Amino acid sequence: MPKVLVSDKLSETAVQIFRDRGIEVDFMPDLGKDKEKLAGLIGQYDGLAIRSATKVTEKLLESADNLKVIGRAGIGVDNVDIPAASKKGVIVMNTPFGNSVTTAEHAIALMFAVARQLPEASTSTHAGKWEKNRFMGVELFNKTLGLIGAGNIGSIVADRALGLKMKVLAYDPFLSEERAQQLGVKKVELDDLLGRADFITMHVPLTDKTRNILSRENIAKTKKGVRIVNAARGGLIDEEALAEALQSGHVAGAALDVFATEPATDSPLFNLPNVVVTPHLGASTTEAQENVALQVAEQMSDYLLTGAVSNALNMPSVTAEEAKIMGPWIKLAGHLGGFIGQMTDEPIKSINVTYDGVVSEMNLNALNASVIAGVMKVSNPEVNMVSAPAIAKDRGIQLATTRQEAAGVYDGYIKVTVITDQRERSIAGTVFSDGKPRFIQIRGINVDAEIGAHMLYTRNKDVPGVIGALGSTLGELGVNIANFQLGRTSSGEDAIAILYLDEPMSDEALAALDKTGKFLQARALQFEV
Numbered sequence: 001m002p003k004v005l006v007s008d009k010l011s012e013t014a015v016q017i018f019r020d021r022g023i024e025v026d027f028m029p030d031l032g033k034d035k036e037k038l039a040g041l042i043g044q045y046d047g048l049a050i051r052s053a054t055k056v057t058e059k060l061l062e063s064a065d066n067l068k069v070i071g072r073a074g075i076g077v078d079n080v081d082i083p084a085a086s087k088k089g090v091i092v093m094n095t096p097f098g099n100s101v102t103t104a105e106h107a108i109a110l111m112f113a114v115a116r117q118l119p120e121a122s123t124s125t126h127a128g129k130w131e132k133n134r135f136m137g138v139e140l141f142n143k144t145l146g147l148i149g150a151g152n153i154g155s156i157v158a159d160r161a162l163g164l165k166m167k168v169l170a171y172d173p174f175l176s177e178e179r180a181q182q183l184g185v186k187k188v189e190l191d192d193l194l195g196r197a198d199f200i201t202m203h204v205p206l207t208d209k210t211r212n213i214l215s216r217e218n219i220a221k222t223k224k225g226v227r228i229v230n231a232a233r234g235g236l237i238d239e240e241a242l243a244e245a246l247q248s249g250h251v252a253g254a255a256l257d258v259f260a261t262e263p264a265t266d267s268p269l270f271n272l273p274n275v276v277v278t279p280h281l282g283a284s285t286t287e288a289q290e291n292v293a294l295q296v297a298e299q300m301s302d303y304l305l306t307g308a309v310s311n312a313l314n315m316p317s318v319t320a321e322e323a324k325i326m327g328p329w330i331k332l333a334g335h336l337g338g339f340i341g342q343m344t345d346e347p348i349k350s351i352n353v354t355y356d357g358v359v360s361e362m363n364l365n366a367l368n369a370s371v372i373a374g375v376m377k378v379s380n381p382e383v384n385m386v387s388a389p390a391i392a393k394d395r396g397i398q399l400a401t402t403r404q405e406a407a408g409v410y411d412g413y414i415k416v417t418v419i420t421d422q423r424e425r426s427i428a429g430t431v432f433s434d435g436k437p438r439f440i441q442i443r444g445i446n447v448d449a450e451i452g453a454h455m456l457y458t459r460n461k462d463v464p465g466v467i468g469a470l471g472s473t474l475g476e477l478g479v480n481i482a483n484f485q486l487g488r489t490s491s492g493e494d495a496i497a498i499l500y501l502d503e504p505m506s507d508e509a510l511a512a513l514d515k516t517g518k519f520l521q522a523r524a525l526q527f528e529v
């Protein structure tokens with residue numbers, strides 16, 4: 001039974017879903033804050049469900065020996081080292097829409113709060129002061145809002161702001177003119193937005209490109225009297241520079257839900273007038289937390305139980321239906337890669353995969369990942385479908401795929417060709433209606449070989465006596481043959497044999513074959529069937 005750890009404060013709906021789906025779950029909502037304890041426990045789990053408090057670093061992943069999936073109940077995944085997770089073969093998923101309305105509403109709430117100094121007015125009134133003349137606000141009506149980032153949350157903010165009769169500008173290099181028109185916003189360059197906006201709200205992920213996007217220099221380009229709202233990520237703004245701009249009066253107000261360091265217990269922005277701060281509450285509504293908990297638990301359970309992948313950041317999506325139909329083909333792809341990987345001792349330059357017939361219509365990203373994982377597993381048993389493409393890329397291995405309509409007697413087949421400096425090697429396989437993968441061609445020679453855990457591949461000149469030598473040598477050593485397939489290019493030329501054995505070929509058995517002098521090559525192969 002798979003085991004999942006919930007290390008942040010997710011709604012207990014998630015726990016219930018895991019249990020209902022037959023997954024063991026430990027709910028430790030404060031564990032994310034205790035790095036060492038988390039590192040000590042993570043090794044037991046197949047899944048980790050988190051929000052933003054748990055930091056999934058490369059170091060933590062080193063202890064995560066059984067981990068298969070990280071589920072982020074929320075949107076931002078800047079607290080997860082995705083390249084390190086990919087290398088470790090761990091899928092990272094999020095819930096891209098579950099809290100977007102809630103977060104957009106928080107941004108709008110912050111905009112109102114900073115326009116009318118609501119928190120300070122509330123504190124003062126609670127204190128029995130009646131400072132009616134101290135709090136003079138501004139209207140949002142007719143003001144210009146500049147959105148930095150117009151994805152899911154930014155679009156919802158735009159819609160609400162248009163309802164408030166604001167004019168909306170958006171800076172987002174990935175926003176098309178057409179979408180901007182649909183949203184009713186004007187797409188502009190960043191400098192243009194900075195110079196024109198009365199309010200700026202931030203809705204971009206924290207990446208190397210967006211970090212410090214409101215730098216000291218860019219803050220200086222803003223319109224005097226601007227109010228800045230950030231409910232996206234702390235690292236987007238230079239907090240020191242913003243504090244100075246507030247103090248000088250260039251920036252009239254700021255409302256911040258997120259900070260460069262969280263939990264933020266100290267900040268240059270604390271205690272400045274007209275700075276509204278909340279402790280990363282953007283996603284904190286009962287509705288959003290139910291949504292994200294439910295979604296993440298379903299997605300993680302689907303993956304752990306059926307192999308279905310949705311909303312993953314480091315793996316192509318595979319539906320449960322696809323996972324079922326593709327399962328045997330994914331296995332075949334892995335075996336084809338495994339055969340080539342075990343036969344190839346020199347560095348691989350490229351892997352070319354042909355998908356023919358029914359299989360050409362399937363999710364080729366997932367099949368490619370399985371081929372590459374099969375090849376790479378030989379030198380690194382930790383590699384899986386998630387990590388393989390990244391590792392292959394790191395090693396400079398090129399991948400090329402060809403799709404073609406059914407070109408032979410099979411409904412479909414996969415052919416893998418690997419090219420090295422020394423040679424080209426290829427193997428093809430298919431899946432029969434019994435769901436069992438088979439090898440159908442090796443070195444261009446047709447065979448029909450069932451795939452077993454232990455196999456033997458031999459190559460010889462097509463002369464009499466070879467088959468007898470093979471049978472008697474293995475027989476004498478007590479190696480039982482389950483299936484024996486032969487093939488040759490033409491009479492007297494190259495011939496091959498592929499045997500499915502009941503036990504592994506020992507070094508002794510290989511040495512005995514070599515001693516007969518009848519084989520050009522004999523190699524023991526293993527497959528995870």
Ligand SMILES: NC(=O)C1=CN([C@@H]2O[C@H](COP(=O)(O)OP(=O)(O)OC[C@H]3O[C@@H](n4cnc5c(N)ncnc54)[C@H](O)[C@@H]3O)[C@@H](O)[C@H]2O)C=CC1
Nearest residue numbers: 075076103149150151152153172174204205231232282283
């Ligand atoms: N305060 C909170 O509790 C919450 C904060 N967030 C934050 O909000 C962010 C945005 O969320 P969504 O709108 O759902 O994401 P999204 O992916 O739908 O939208 C992000 C937008 O940013 C744009 N973008 C990317 N790089 C950019 C750049 N260099 N300059 C300008 N625009 C750029 C993208 O094109 C995209 O349209 C999340 O990544 C997360 O960090 C999300 C939920 C809750």
Ligand SMILES: O=C(O)C(=O)COP(=O)(O)O
Nearest residue numbers: 051052053074075076283
């Ligand atoms: O979904 C996001 O990106 C958020 O920032 C929400 O964070 P949280 O789950 O409230 O810690």
